[in-house]
Amino acid sequence: MNYRQVETFKAIMDSGSITEAAGILRISQPAVSKALKQLEAELGLRLFSRTTKGIAATEEARLLYTEVERTYFGMQNLARFAEGLRDRQQGRIVVSTIPALGIAWLPAMVARFSDKYPDVTISLHSSNSADAARLVGAGEIDLGIAQLRSDEFNLSRRKLFELEGVVAMPAGHRLADKEMIVAQDLAEETVVALGPEDEFRRRLTQALDGAGLRYRGVIDASLGVTVCALIAAGCGIGIVDSEAARINQSTGLVFRRFSPTIRVPIVLFRQRGRPSGKLVEAFSAMLQPPPQFGSGYG
The missing domain is CATH 1.10.10.10 (Winged helix-like DNA-binding domain superfamily/Winged helix DNA-binding domain)
Structure with missing residues (x-):
């Protein structure tokens, strides 16, 4: 029939x-x-x-x-x-990103895309880097945007930009007048850190170990915005990613560069060998990096 x-x-x-x-x-x-x-x-x-x-x-x-x-x-x-x-006017794209990029940056990218393709459905998920890579590799989602921490063989990777680790502190803190915070400045501070699995936390630990220093830390959190909230509440100072700094620049905190510099690449994951539709290609091409640290930050 x-x-x-x-x-x-x-x-x-x-x-x-x-x-x-x-x-x-x-x-x-x-x-x-x-x-x-x-x-x-x-x-x-x-x-x-x-x-x-x-x-x-x-x-x-x-x-x-x-x-x-x-x-x-x-x-x-x-x-x-x-x-x-x-006509590339209708379809569905499923994207997963790390929470740090899902609060402000990715919604801004989606808004730009939706303005051009208003009939396209976009489904956004928040996950850690490992889960984003796994979901892309399994073909369950179209795109993953995360830290480069996956060795899955069936993924193609394209670097989008880097996030920088910056020191967050209350505006009246004793270190707020410094333009650059060095590892030795943290020796007497209580540090609110990102979770042990986070790449910024891992690289901070490496930097302090290289300087022969240990920081005093009693609180950690999985999200940079949560770390900022803890710092604003008086729990100490901490190192967060530059995107968290951009989101929290109006919360009474100041953000300063850290030496040695900590930068973590953000990568676009796609399933290797999977044919890409025109919409996925268009969305990928529209992704732009957030402003660099120092441009519009507190």
């Missing part, structure tokens, strides 16, 4: 006449009769009986019509959807 047969059957049921169905479909009456005979032969059912007033639908035809209506409109919607895909 093909689309043309469904269309012919529906036209006959809607009009109650083979002649009128031919007019609706803009084909000849014999073509409608032939299509109907082929359909009845294929289904092994008699769908219409002839009367003195024309044709009458059988009970089987009425039951079939209920299902055909649902299927027919579904096929029309599918055709419109496919047409939209050809």
Whole structure:
């Protein structure tokens, strides 16, 4: 039972006449009769009986019509959807990113994309770097944006930008007048840190170990914005990523560069060998780095 047969059957049921169905479909009456005979032969059912007033639908035809209506409109919607895909005006993109980038940066990128492609559905997920890479590798999502911490062989990677580690502190802190914070400045401070699995935390520990220093830390958190909130509440000072600094520049905190410099690459993950649709390509091409630290920060 093909689309043309469904269309012919529906036209006959809607009009109650083979002649009128031919007019609706803009084909000849014999073509409608032939299509109907082929359909009845294929289904092994008699769908219409002839009367003195024309044709009458059988009970089987009425039951079939209920299902055909649902299927027919579904096929029309599918055709419109496919047409939209050809025009790159309709579709769905699933993206996962680390929480640090999902608060402000990625929503801004989505807003730019949606302005150009308003009918595209974009589904955003927040996950750690390992989970983002895993989901892309398994083909469950289209794109992952995360720290470069995956060795999965079936992923392609493109560096988007780097986030810098910066020191966050209250505006009146004794170190706030310094333009650059060095490792030795943290020796007497209580440091609110990111979680042990975070790349900034790992590199901070390496920097302090290299200087022969240990920091005093009693609190850690998985999100840079949470670290900033803890610092604003008086729990100490800490190192966060530059995107968290950008988001929190109006919270009474100041942010200063740290030496040695800590930079972590942010990478776009895609499944290797998976054909990319035009929408995914367009979205990927539109991704721009956030402002560099020092441009519009507190």
